[in-house]
Amino acid sequence: MTVHPSLQTYADAWTHSVESIAELVKPLVEGEWNRRTPCPGWSVRDIVSHVIGMECEQLGDPRPIHTLPRDLYHVQNDHQRYMEMQVDVRRHHTAPEMTSELEYTLIRRMRQLRNESRAPETMVRAPLGAEQTLELALRMRAFDVWVHEQDLRMTLGQPGNLDSPGALIVRDTLLVGLAKVVAKDAGAPHNSAVVFDVHGPLEFLRTVRVDGEGHGSVDGAPSLGPVATLAMDWETYYRLACGRVRAQAVEDRIKVDGDQELAAEILRHFAVTP
Structure with missing residues (x-):
């Protein structure tokens, strides 16, 4: 078998x-x-x-x-x-x-x-x-x-191996925790959207949408009017999400458009691994 x-x-x-x-x-x-x-x-x-x-x-x-x-x-x-x-x-x-x-x-x-x-x-x-x-x-x-x-x-x-089979599993697993980071931990406004634009060996765009009750969800559709957009390379994304580095140490690799204070809160709570 x-x-x-x-x-x-x-x-x-x-x-x-x-x-x-x-x-x-x-x-x-x-x-x-x-x-x-x-x-x-x-x-x-x-x-x-x-x-x-x-x-x-x-x-x-x-x-x-x-x-x-x-x-x-x-x-x-x-x-x-x-x-x-x-x-x-x-x-x-x-x-x-x-x-x-x-x-x-x-x-x-x-x-x-x-x-x-x-x-x-x-x-x-x-x-x-x-x-x-x-x-x-x-x-x-x-x-x-x-x-x-x-x-x-x-x-x-x-x-x-930043784009190896394991990288895809890591991406999908980390994205499961992204809605909580934005909606609950960072306290994004109700009825808002935050876009993550990730480039490099593994490219993807995800939008976290926060509904009227403050619940977050993640999808792959772009938002026409996001409250904030965070762009970074895949290596920076996974290192932040896995607690390998703090945002201050890689701020030159992160571009933020929109609400700077909200983006800072998101990055402060970005690590989702134990």
């Missing part, structure tokens, strides 16, 4: 990104594994540890028994503590240990996906002891590994 047709897009995107990660880190010497990445608090080693750990959990492996240090400044809530466990337990692993465990884990995971016969709505393990559908789990793994691939590419000075 092979993966269900509705899951194939996610499986293919995950495979593309995770194989890219393996190729990026394979030639690294020991010191390069400690390089800081755009992911807050995490080094190259930490990102690879996270990928290994999350794929092991999808395989059904038990979580490590480990006590986190108390001085991890970037760990501030239960979700972050959960994610940090798989990372901190590998913080002293050597480069050969990291690459060999990554390779072995990916072999197991790819075999699992090739033999996957469960329906997309099957409930599977999720972080913090919760459950999620198999479809959501695989979509979020495709999302996660693409973003972390880009973290590594930026750190190692090897740009690429």
Whole structure:
């Protein structure tokens, strides 16, 4: 059996990104594994540890028994503590240990996906002891590994794959949170519209429309009279939405027309990832 047709897009995107990660880190010497990445608090080693750990959990492996240090400044809530466990337990692993465990884990995971016969709505393990559908789990793994691939590419000075299959999944996933950012978090006026014009390797135009009750929705149709228009390149968009950079650091890459104060509030609340 092979993966269900509705899951194939996610499986293919995950495979593309995770194989890219393996190729990026394979030639690294020991010191390069400690390089800081755009992911807050995490080094190259930490990102690879996270990928290994999350794929092991999808395989059904038990979580490590480990006590986190108390001085991890970037760990501030239960979700972050959960994610940090798989990372901190590998913080002293050597480069050969990291690459060999990554390779072995990916072999197991790819075999699992090739033999996957469960329906997309099957409930599977999720972080913090919760459950999620198999479809959501695989979509979020495709999302996660693409973003972390880009973290590594930026750190190692090897740009690429900004328009890969994973990028499309990341775009669509991030857009789900855009209506809340504009309508609720930034407090856009009722009966208004805000346009996002994104260019670069991945181009798209989306309009967030806020109705008379303050509820937001996203569509691909242009607005004739938006209260604000924000234009930026795709790399800047995803970095902002994934909390990799603050708007002040990339203001030269963002063009705003219309209500400047509203645009500033939108950008202040732009990060939608945990």
